[in-house]
Amino acid sequence: MSAKAQAIDGEGWLLGARRVQSPNFDDRPLHASIDLLVVHSISLPPGEFGGNAILELFTNTLDCSSHPAFEDLAPLRVSAHFLIRRDGETVQFVSCLKRAWHAGVSAFEGRERCNDFSVGIELEGIDSDIFTNAQYDALIGVSAALTARFPIFAVAAHSEIAPSRKTDPGPGFDWQKLLDSAPTLRRMRSPLGGAKS
Numbered sequence: 576m577s578a579k580a581q582a583i584d585g586e587g588w589l590l591g592a593r594r595v596q597s598p599n600f601d602d603r604p605l606h607a608s609i610d611l612l613v614v615h616s617i618s619l620p621p622g623e624f625g626g627n628a629i630l631e632l633f634t635n636t637l638d639c640s641s642h643p644a645f646e647d648l649a650p651l652r653v654s655a656h657f658l659i660r661r662d663g664e665t666v667q668f669v670s671c672l673k674r675a676w677h678a679g680v681s682a683f684e685g686r687e688r689c690n691d692f693s694v695g696i697e698l699e700g701i702d703s704d705i706f707t708n709a710q711y712d713a714l715i716g717v718s719a720a721l722t723a724r725f726p727i728f729a730v731a732a733h734s735e736i737a738p739s740r741k742t743d744p745g746p747g748f749d750w751q752k753l754l755d756s757a758p759t760l761r762r763m764r765s766p767l768g769g770a771k772s
């Protein structure tokens with residue numbers, strides 16, 4: 576874990592993060608509380624790491640004819656607040672004060688439209704594999720900065736808030752690693768009761 580404490584600035588940007596601004600955001604609803612972290616995974620093409628395609632997707636500059644796996648992405652207008660790459664580099668696309676478009680149709684403990692009240696963090700990866708220690712270190716640092724700034728009390732997988740559509744970040748994500756370092760966070764209660772691990 577990095578010894579250097581991170582912080583979110585007055586405009587909602589993480590100090591020290593690489594900034595790649597996405598146009599894919601809008602205002603959160605008036606008086607929305609920012610109280611949930613949503614963990615995702617993404618790689619483009621799936622299983623290939625280190626390229627620019629995720630950044631291009633989130634900035635609407637991806638050439639969707641450049642790879643067969645990109646064909647279905649053309650109409651998408653999506654983003655996340657953060658992307659944590661395999662080497663731990665943290666990229667921020669949208670101010671945490673704004674609504675990034677990461678969760679889609681979703682519900683957290685009965686509250687719909689999770690984009691309204693959550694911060695979305697993408698881990699570069701696939702939901703059938705594990706993530707790197709550098710990614711956990713970065714995630715723990717970002718989470719600490721977020722919980723210091725916002726009333727975030729819970730963390731959920733994208734697959735838990737959109738269970739019929741999504742499977743990320745997948746079983747390879749080690750929840751305990753995050754929760755051990757983020758004692759104020761709890762897992763969401765699954766619709767069936769009890770957090771899955």
Ligand SMILES: [Zn+2]
Nearest residue numbers: 615616733743
């Ligand atoms: Zn996702």
